[in-house]
Each structure stands twice: as structure tokens, then as C-alpha cells.
Amino acid sequence: MSLALDILSVLAISAGAFFFLAGTVGLLRFPDALTRLHALTKADNLGLGLVVLGLLPRADGALGALKLIVVWLLVLVAGATVSQLIARVAQRAGPAP
């Protein structure tokens, strides 16, 4: 059982790290603000979500696990809102040269 949980942790955290890497590459390589935001939200939502999923079996108790999930949800809300705000400003400013 604990081996299975360890494997889940390793797989989920690795996948999460991959999404962070992909998001960072996208941030650096994509041509304009909107596509860069698209790349970043993948790191926030999926990357952090998978890392939290991988850490859940290692949390101390149900309360610790709940705190991890709350952290993920708060980042989701904040990330989504900030993306909207940045996108609005980018749209108003027009396409970047």
C-alpha cells in the first residue's frame, strides 16, 4: 500500500513539475501576452494541482491534507482572477509590437 502511494507521489509530482517546466517555456517563448497567460495558467492549475495530489499521501493527517487542497483552491482563484485582469489590460493596450 505504501509503495503504491509512494509511486503515486513520484508520478504526480513529476507530472506537476513537467507542467511547471512547460508553463515556463511557454512564458518565455510564446509571442504575446494572451498566449503567455495561457501557458502560465497550466502551471498554476495543473502543475500545482498535481504537486498537491502527490503530496496528499504525505500530509500529516486529514487536516494537513485539507490545508494543501485549500492552498491549491486559493491559488486557482487568485491565478484565474489575475489572468483576467492582465488579459484585460493587454487587450486594451492592443497587440504588442
Added chain:
Amino acid sequence: MTIAVTIAWAFDALLAATVLAVALWTIVTRETFAAVVGFVAFGLLVALVWVRLAAPDVAMVEAAIGGGVTGVLLLGAAARLRGVEAATAAEWPGKTLRLVTGALCAAVAAALAATMLLLPDPAPTLAPEAAANLASTGVGNPITGVLMAFRGLDTLLEKVVLVLALIGVWSLAQDSQWGGLPGPQRQAQPDQSLVFLARLLPPVGIVIGVYLLWTGADEPGGAFQGGALLAAMWLLAMMAGLAAPPPVGSRRLRLVLVAGPAVFVAIGLAGFALADAFLAYPQAYAKPLIIVIEIALMLSIAATLALLVAGPPERMPPR
């Protein structure tokens, strides 16, 4: 070295290198806005450093103050400077002045580094004494014990300085605006997603802020961390136009601002009668007294930080 130690060492080295790189980038970048963003990233990375140094209390304050409040303050300053920045760039200081400044900064950094490196090992510390006497304060978190009991005077003066800083910001107001509403007029229609966030987040944030205060007695946390979170929630509501900022002349607002230091001083003075010194607590009531002070401090800190960010009064309340 075991693998775990090697990984921890590699992470610390990478973290240190990143902190230095971000610091350098913040200094050399020309654009003010970019430098502020670099400073915020620097604050968050330094918070990580404090976590690695096993100082979560400091990490939380660094993230909230170094990354959060100072970042917003500097963003506001950058926005205000945008109009006059080109003109001031023409008055760029001469090469000699820049060289002298750089040399002095380098000397200070070298002196600090030398002091740190020349410390005896183990460094002189009062930590064992603080830990040994922690039981007399009734709190379980040694940081809170030191802040509120052993070095209570420092904490008291620090809170007074915060209020003085706010008075400094307010004194930038024009005479005709004195007592008015802080900050420039907001646009009539704030972005709907911001309004959504400002409705969704404060209930959660207020609960977490109060939790941070309460748990600060025994775990990392405390009045400052909780107060910073409350301030952020209030600012969010003000930015979204859901809460009107209070006029700085309001008596109720000023009572909240001085409540923390005032309660602290009152209980400190009572220490002459009940215990045997200023800021000494009678042993049986140490913990309840500390919590009463912290609750008052949290409210004052929240109000002070939020109003520091909101800025000097710039318009009179609509009649």
C-alpha cells in the same frame, strides 16, 4: 553525505544563486515597473530562504510585508512617477557620485558579510534561555514569547513606528484635502473579475487571518501575519469598489489605529502594580494578557498597513 542531504544542499545553493540573481536584476534594470516586479519576486524568494532557515514566522512576515505590502506601495510609487520619470532621468547623477555610492554600498555589504563570517561558532545566542523560560509566559511559540514578553518593549516601539509612518504618509496631503479620503479617485467601473474575487476571498481571508493570530500562541503565526492578511482583504474590497475608504479624519478610524499600542502601553503600565516592572505580566495571567494585546495589535496593524498602501488623503468625501 546521504542523498537527502545532497538534494537539500543543491536546493539551498540554487535558491541562494536565484536570490542573488534576482537582486542584481532588480538593481540593474532600467524600467521602474520591472524593478518593482523584481523586488516582489525577491521578497518571495527571501521568504523561501527563511523557511529553509527554519524560521517560518519570519518567512510569513517577509512574504506579506517584503513581497506584498512593500510591493504594492512601490507599484503605487512607480505609477505616480511615470509622468515625471523622463525629466528626472535627465538629471542622472554624475559618474563620481555614482562611483562613490557604489563603493559605499559595497563597503557596507562587505562589512556585513565579514561580520557574519567572523561570528564565533556557535554564534552567541539567548535562545536556550528564552526556551527555558518560555513556560512562564504561557505561550508555546518561542517567537511569540520573545516578541510579547521577553522583548515586549521592542515590539511596542515597532508598532508605534508603524503609526508614525502612517502619520508621515498622511502629512503629504494638501491642506485642503486634510481629513479626506485616502488615495486617488477610482474608476467608476472596476473590472468584474476583480469584484468577484473581492466578494469571494475576504470571508476566507478573514478566517485565516484570525486563525493566524490564534495559532500564533503555540505555532508559527501572530498578530503581524494575521493583521497583514486582514489588511490585504480590506484593500481588495476597497480596490474593487465594494468598500469605501474611511476619511482619515474619522475618529473611529483613529481609535482603531492607536488601539494596539494603547492597550499594549496600558497593560505594560499595569505591570508596575501587578508584576514588578513595565511590560511585566503577572504569571497567572500572562497568556490571556498577551492574547488581549495581540488582538488589539492585529486590528491596528491591519488598519495601518491598509491605509499606508491606500496613500495620503487626496479628495474630500462627497457631501
